[in-house]
Amino acid sequence: MAAAAQERYEACPENKAIGAYLGLAVGDALGATVEFMPPAKIKALYGVHESITGGGWLGLKPGQVTDDTLMSLVLGESILKKGAVDASAVAQSFSDWFVNNPVDIGKTVKRGIIHYRYSGTPYVAENSSDAGNGACMRTLPVALATYGLSDEINVKIASRDQAHVTHNNPLSDAATECVIQMIHAGLTGCDKYDIKHGPVKQLLNRFPEFNYFEIHREMPSGYIVETMQVVLQAFFTTDSFEDCLINVVNRGGDADTTGAIAGMIAGCYYGLEAIPARWLSQLDHAVADACELQARALLALEYGKAVSA
Numbered sequence: 360m361a362a363a364a365q366e367r368y369e370a371c372p373e374n375k376a377i378g379a380y381l382g383l384a385v386g387d388a389l390g391a392t393v394e395f396m397p398p399a400k401i402k403a404l405y406g407v408h409e410s411i412t413g414g415g416w417l418g419l420k421p422g423q424v425t426d427d428t429l430m431s432l433v434l435g436e437s438i439l440k441k442g443a444v445d446a447s448a449v450a451q452s453f454s455d456w457f458v459n460n461p462v463d464i465g466k467t468v469k470r471g472i473i474h475y476r477y478s479g480t481p482y483v484a485e486n487s488s489d490a491g492n493g494a495c496m497r498t499l500p501v502a503l504a505t506y507g508l509s510d511e512i513n514v515k516i517a518s519r520d521q522a523h524v525t526h527n528n529p530l531s532d533a534a535t536e537c538v539i540q541m542i543h544a545g546l547t548g549c550d551k552y553d554i555k556h557g558p559v560k561q562l563l564n565r566f567p568e569f570n571y572f573e574i575h576r577e578m579p580s581g582y583i584v585e586t587m588q589v590v591l592q593a594f595f596t597t598d599s600f601e602d603c604l605i606n607v608v609n610r611g612g613d614a615d616t617t618g619a620i621a622g623m624i625a626g627c628y629y630g631l632e633a634i635p636a637r638w639l640s641q642l643d644h645a646v647a648d649a650c651e652l653q654a655r656a657l658l659a660l661e662y663g664k665a666v667s668a
């Protein structure tokens with residue numbers, strides 16, 4: 360490809376949006392194999408884990424994704440149907456998804472859905488122990504749908520309207536909003552310096568516990584602070600989508616979710632063409648098609664303009 364054409368292609372938000380969605384799915388499928396494993400066990404079993412093979416504690420088929428990707432798709436559908444994030448519609452969508460016996464579901468997510476079913480209220484109350492990564496892992500559709508909204512407050516409202524269906528916690532909110540801003544920066548074509556000194560710095564200024572400089576964290580739990588630390592370490596210390604994802608999942612722990620979040624950020628930043636073909640071809644084809652379709656539709660959505668009753 361000629362340099363000028365390459366530049367245009369790389370700056371194309373649609374290419375980056377599809378890269379983000381497929382990056383999320385690839386990271387989920389890659390990481391799920393080693394979820395909950397310590398790095399020493401991963402090393403003993405695989406040397407370096409770098410193939411989408413399925414298996415893991417969930418006994419997945421090669422290319423099968425987990426709740427990280429599936430909840431994102433359910434959320435994206437709801438946004439497209441309503442033209443915006445509508446908390447009640449989101450809660451109902453999650454509830455419908457739960458009925459169909461998903462392959463995996465987090466305990467905070469399950470609690471939120473049950474709360475909605477009993478109360479009819481789509482929001483859970485603020486809870487200091489809800490600082491899990493379950494709201495952040497599914498935030499990509501909100502980021503794509505709100506890209507270009509000029510008012511940051513409206514982006515925050517959209518983020519919290521989906522997050523608080525299951526997770527209502529300041530650390531979860533801040534990290535989820537940071538990831539949205541990182542995706543927006545990636546879509547715009549910002550470089551890593553801008554991302555580090557923009558959204559990431561804002562997060563660290565508000566909540567210094569997210570500091571990711573000092574320790575090389577392994578075995579991250581589902582606690583959003585540990586999740587973000589490994590995602591940021593992997594993203595800022597590597598120079599390609601492939602290296603970022605291999606770096607993050609080989610740390611084990613909550614590897615499907617760290618893979619999913621790193622995958623959406625790196626997939627957006629580097630673009631679709633940076634995702635290794637061997638990973639894309641291994642991904643569940645129906646899921647890959649749904650991710651691509653949604654990425655295009657969410658990016659094209661005129662957010663806030665109702666598209667259905």
Ligand SMILES: [Mg+2]
Binds near residue numbers: 425426427463615
């Ligand atoms: Mg999962």
